[in-house]
Amino acid sequence: MEFRLLGAVEVWAGDQQVDLGPRQQRLVLAILALNVNQLVPLDRLVDLTWPDSPPQTARHAIHVRVSQLRTVLAMAGADRDDVKINTRGPTYVLRADPMSVDAHRFRALLTAARLETNDLERVSMLRRALDLWHGPPLADVATPRVEDLCRGLEEARLTAMEEWLDAQLRLGRHEAVLDELAEYAGQYPYRQRLLAQLMLALYRAGRAADALVAYRLARSRLVNELGLDPSPQLQKLERAILRGDPKLDLP
Incomplete structure (x- = not known):
């Protein structure tokens, strides 16, 4: 069951x-x-x-x-x-x-993936975890309090997605995940880790100008809507792209 x-x-x-x-x-x-x-x-x-x-x-x-x-x-x-x-x-x-409940199976796969040192295996585990999702938790029955109860699950899903993308980028699959990355960055415009991943993927795909445009649009949104500057990590990534830092290339 x-x-x-x-x-x-x-x-x-x-x-x-x-x-x-x-x-x-x-x-x-x-x-x-x-x-x-x-x-x-x-x-x-x-x-x-x-x-x-x-x-x-x-x-x-x-x-x-x-x-x-x-x-x-x-x-x-x-x-x-x-x-x-x-x-x-x-x-x-x-x-x-507990493994008969998809939410618990998701968390178990996420934990196992974080212990895995091989990125190919990690990508596979994280993909299996993410494929368990078919919409917001308890989508057809949720009340406001239930949504609050499930907020941690939603955050875990987004973190798993970011970890999956990180592993894909380490494997040199920037071209394969570009469309997905652009979609996620549009859905979650304030998640700066996603923006950094998008910028890096664009840069490695030979689209440094697009990476800088993505950064400047995000910076404008953060400043105008939230009164915040991009994180130090994002600012450092922008400077690295501007000077064509070889450290951004695949190892």
Whole structure:
């Protein structure tokens, strides 16, 4: 049984998608899966499900949703896969293999990639981690509080993307990642690490002028919109490009 949280909330039993029921029910399961094998207080589930003003029946509603989830998972073969939702006092816990939850598998791959010294292997691991994503976490059930809960996951995804690009550049694949880099730098204009990667890729592709234009546009945006100067590292990279520093070439 596989739990997917990096995008719409889904559960798959083999090649069959499990019908998890209404939105609140999917949200409860998603919160439990994010915290797989950890106790989640009932009041925490209430707060995340009704971020503004929970109804008086909220606690009972969570009990009902959990009961229905147990039935749904059992019918999909949860017992066979040793998956269960347990109650312990005023808490619930989803018992399952953490690697059956894509969010936990993503973090495990990211950790393994950071320990890998071979860039070819690192690129492969990071690509596998990034390919687990199909949209914002819990995309079809998120409330503002749930989005806050998932902010760390989103940041980890962006960092993994930057680490993947770094490894690609070390392997001399600047041409292969240029389009992707330009797209990411446009989506996240304040991430200066992405801008540095784009500038370096453009420079190595023989497009030093474009690298300098990208820097100056980003500098203007930072100054005008945030009142900030580019980081010292970016300023140093601009100077290196201007003088054609051989240290920027592939080793």
